[in-house]
Amino acid sequence: MSASRKCPNCGQWSHWNQNPTDRCEHCQSVLDPVAVARQQEREERRQEEEERFSIKFIELNPDDPWYTQFFKRIGLGFQIAFVSIVSFLLWLIALLAG
Ligand SMILES: [Zn+2]
Known part of the structure; x- marks a missing residue:
């Protein structure tokens, strides 16, 4: 779908694909500066x-003694579990907010 939009800079009508990055055919200025700013902010x-x-994340060092590696693996497991839970909650919040 294509449309035209009046350029905010030179006032000429220009071809517009409703894309924030579309520019004026006449003066090359951005046709929708508000959308561009919003996109940058996002x-x-x-x-x-x-x-x-x-x-x-905890780094596993192959030179560590076995017990250090053992506890590091447990710590890493907790970290991964924590990140998974946080990601899931963020996804859930986004879903409910949407
Ligand atoms: Zn223009």
Whole structure:
């Protein structure tokens, strides 16, 4: 589906695919600056969330004695379980909020 949109910069009508990245055929300015800003904001928020929930996983060292490796594996198992639960809750919240 395609439409046309009046360029906010030069006032000419331009071909528009309803895509935030579409630009004016006449002056090359963004046709929908609000959508572009909104998209950037969403992208930034997504990156912030990824950083907040990124966990430093325990690294298994093959040179560790067996008992250290044993406890590290248990710790890693808890970490993975925790991340899974948090991901599930976030998915559930997104589902309920949507
Ligand atoms: Zn223009």
